[in-house]
Amino acid sequence: MKRNLFWLAIALLAAAVYFGLLVTIGDQYLHADLSLGLPVVARTLVAFLGGLAAIVILLIADDFSNLSRPKALGIAGVVFLLIGSYFGLFVAPPEQFMGETQRIMYVHVPTAWFALVAMTLAFAAAVVFLFGGDHDWDARMEASIEVGVVLAFLLCCQGAIWAKPTWGVWWDWDPRLTTTAVLLFAFLGILALRKFVDDPHRRAMWSAVATIIAYVDVPIVYFSVKWWNSLHQQQSNPNTVSKPFWIPLRANAFGILLLMTAFIMLRARISALRLKHELAPPPPLDDAELGEAI
Amino acid sequence: MLIAALRKELLLQWRSRAQFMAVFVFGAAALLLFSFAVGPVAEMLRQFSAGFLWLGLLLSSTLTLAESFHAEMENRALEGLLLLPANPRALYYGKAIANWLQLTLLGIALVPVMVILYDAGTTRVGSLIVVIALGTAGLSAPGTLYAAMTAQVRSKQTLLPLLLFPLIVPALLASVKATSLIILGDPMNQSSAWIILLVAFDAIYWSLCGLLFGRVVEE
Numbered sequence: 001m002k003r004n005l006f007w008l009a010i011a012l013l014a015a016a017v018y019f020g021l022l023v024t025i026g027d028q029y030l031h032a033d034l035s036l037g038l039p040v041v042a043r044t045l046v047a048f049l050g051g052l053a054a055i056v057i058l059l060i061a062d063d064f065s066n067l068s069r070p071k072a073l074g075i076a077g078v079v080f081l082l083i084g085s086y087f088g089l090f091v092a093p094p095e096q097f098m099g100e101t102q103r104i105m106y107v108h109v110p111t112a113w114f115a116l117v118a119m120t121l122a123f124a125a126a127v128v129f130l131f132g133g134d135h136d137w138d139a140r141m142e143a144s145i146e147v148g149v150v151l152a153f154l155l156c157c158q159g160a161i162w163a164k165p166t167w168g169v170w171w172d173w174d175p176r177l178t179t180t181a182v183l184l185f186a187f188l189g190i191l192a193l194r195k196f197v198d199d200p201h202r203r204a205m206w207s208a209v210a211t212i213i214a215y216v217d218v219p220i221v222y223f224s225v226k227w228w229n230s231l232h233q234q235q236s237n238p239n240t241v242s243k244p245f246w247i248p249l250r251a252n253a254f255g256i257l258l259l260m261t262a263f264i265m266l267r268a269r270i271s272a273l274r275l276k277h278e279l280a281p282p283p284p285l286d287d288a289e290l291g292e293a294i
Numbered sequence: 295m296l297i298a299a300l301r302k303e304l305l306l307q308w309r310s311r312a313q314f315m316a317v318f319v320f321g322a323a324a325l326l327l328f329s330f331a332v333g334p335v336a337e338m339l340r341q342f343s344a345g346f347l348w349l350g351l352l353l354s355s356t357l358t359l360a361e362s363f364h365a366e367m368e369n370r371a372l373e374g375l376l377l378l379p380a381n382p383r384a385l386y387y388g389k390a391i392a393n394w395l396q397l398t399l400l401g402i403a404l405v406p407v408m409v410i411l412y413d414a415g416t417t418r419v420g421s422l423i424v425v426i427a428l429g430t431a432g433l434s435a436p437g438t439l440y441a442a443m444t445a446q447v448r449s450k451q452t453l454l455p456l457l458l459f460p461l462i463v464p465a466l467l468a469s470v471k472a473t474s475l476i477i478l479g480d481p482m483n484q485s486s487a488w489i490i491l492l493v494a495f496d497a498i499y500w501s502l503c504g505l506l507f508g509r510v511v512e513e
Contacts, residue, residue, distance in 0.1 A: 130509060186460035193457060196447040206443045209506045210457060213436060216502060217461050220495055224464035227487070228471065 005061035006069065012054040013258075020047025021250050028247065051254070052117070055261050059121070059140055062265050064272045070265035077258030080251050088248030095245075101165045106245075108158045110253040112176075114260050115155050118148030119183065121264070123215040126208035135275055136268075138204035141211060142194065143267035145187050147260055152184040175226040182221045186214040200278050295380045299388025306365060307396055313361065318400060321354035322407045329411060336413055343414035344474035348429065348466055351401050355430070356455045358400070359437040362393055363445035376511060386507035390438040390500070397430035398423075414477045421485070425472045428492040432465030433458075435499040442510050468492045 018034075023043060026034035035043060062069070088106035095102035125141035128134070159177055160170045171177070190210045197203035307314070328346040332338050339346075366372040375385055402423060409415045416422060440457045444450040472488040 182460045182463050186457075189453075189456040189460060193443065193447075193453060196449060196453060202446075205509050205512070209439075209509055210443070212506065213439070213499075213502065214461060216498065217464070220464045220491075220498070224467045224491055227491070228467055 002061045002063055005057055009054040009057040009061065012050040012057070016047045016050030016054065017254055019043040020051070021247065021254060024246050024250065028244070047250070051257055055117070055121070055257065056124075058261050059125075059264065059268075062268070064136070064139075064265075064269040067266075067269070070262040070269075073258045073265070074262035077255045077260075077262060080255030080258060082255075084248045084251030084253075084255055087251060092244050092248050101162065104158055104162045106248040106252050107256075108155070108162060109249060110256045111151055111155045111158060112180075113253060114256045115148055115151035115180070115183075117257075118144050118151055118260055118264070119187065119215060119218070122148055122187075122211050126211040126215075129204060129208045130212070135200070135204060135279075136272060138208070139268040139271035139275060140264065141204075141208060142191075142271045143264040145190060145207075145211065146267055147263045149184060149187050149191065150263075151256075151260070152180050152187070155180050156184065173225070173228070175222050178225040179218060179222045183214075183218060186217065187211075190214065200275055295384040296387055299380075299384050300391055301388075303388050303392030304395070307392060313358075314396065314400070317354045317357050318403050320357065321350045321400060321404050324350040324353055325404065325407050325411055339412040340414050341478070343408050343412035344477055345470050346412065347401075347404060347408045347473060348470045350404060351397070351426075351430070352433065352459075352462075352466060354400060354404075355397050355433050355437060356451075356458065358396055359393060359434070359441045359458070360444065360450055360454045362389060362438060362441050367445050372511065382508045382511055383504050385511075386438065386442075386504055390434050390503070393434040393438050394427075394431050397434055398427045401426035401430055416477045418476050422473065422476050425469060425476065425485075425489065425492070428489065428496060429465055429469030429473075431496045432469070432492060432499065433462055435496065435503045436461050439503040439507055439510060442507065465492060465495050468495065 019038065020043070023034045026032045038046070058069075058073070084106060088103055092103070092106075094100050122141050122144035125137045125144055129137040129141060156177070159180070163172055164170050190207050193210060194203055194207050197206060325346055328342075328349065329339055332342060363372070366375065376382060405422065405426075437454075437458055440454055444453045444457070447453065468488040468491040472485045472492070475485040475488070
């Protein structure tokens, strides 16, 4: 059953990569129509939903026994990132207004997407844990939060690097930037909470509650800061990004998707093993020790 | 049930009113110190007075909130309370309302300090009290929930602000903006938008935290 689910996720990923990336490469560089007659909207949907569904299925199907799967996914992610970086740095033309600086967008935008996806996965895992009480989901939640925090931190750094030459400042009180920073601190607080609670069941319950509360805050923070101040450029979507920029953006998106999933799976495995160790009954005393104790 | 829980909390707070005074002095001292960060420029202090008031209130609130489950931790009284044939939600709302009242009182008590130190007077006292009440409601709902968690762990004084501060950013922002508009004048009547944001924040967190509280204290 779980084995079939894994291959279903791989098939979904393959479809997503095919329609999201290969069709565009064929269109631009091979002068071949690989679209199989699907309109652009349908292709984008397959790429988008297929990718997301693949992450979810991979996490559900993962019972932490198989170490080669996350490793393979991670290696595939690095390959995609290499392809994306090559296209982004050497093939895609520089942007009209921002010039070479704009190339950081090819990692910045996918990082933003998947930071949010990782936090959403943490929220979903928290809800599943609260209703089901299965500690595997606690492990997945912790893993998603940690990966999300790393991505959000990277996002803030990339944003600062991009902002300095473009806006002239490292930091700006823009809704998305500020929300990311708030989100980063909120989830860092949850990770800190986990470190201070010794009882595994309480730790899981409390961090699930805190995750739900923090996640609900995201839209409110976004809108409150938006009313307060605004300067960031419009969100990008395939319609606002011209076609030569698609390939590096999408290749990097798949790269970060795969890396994120691999890291979450590996980190969840570590959490699950630690938890198993914590919940295990103490080893039985042998006769010699018993004699000493008496 | 809620009334009984609330009565117990208020009685406890009344008996420990010395602590309230200490927290008030802490808040007033914070307001005094903030002015050293800006320098003795009357106009600038007036400009920032709302922000200082709310930061002072926020810092003082972590003291009262962190203490709010202190009595329940002694002799495992929380377990005893949960064994009563009552919904843990009543316990939560009783405590949250008591904390809210205390923080509102603290906020109102800090206003004269702000007016004297920063020359930030206003005649719209009614709206100022409404904003203080709504803003402290936003602090006390998640604050009480997190206090229930952090009271049971090591280093609670560090952990509570760490969890609470990022969360209440919208409430803080809206409160500061609304207070600032009340003090400095509000020709475009913008403060109502911020008050609506505060009400929305309060509604979401008062219901969500009440729903989740049972999970936090269950054994």
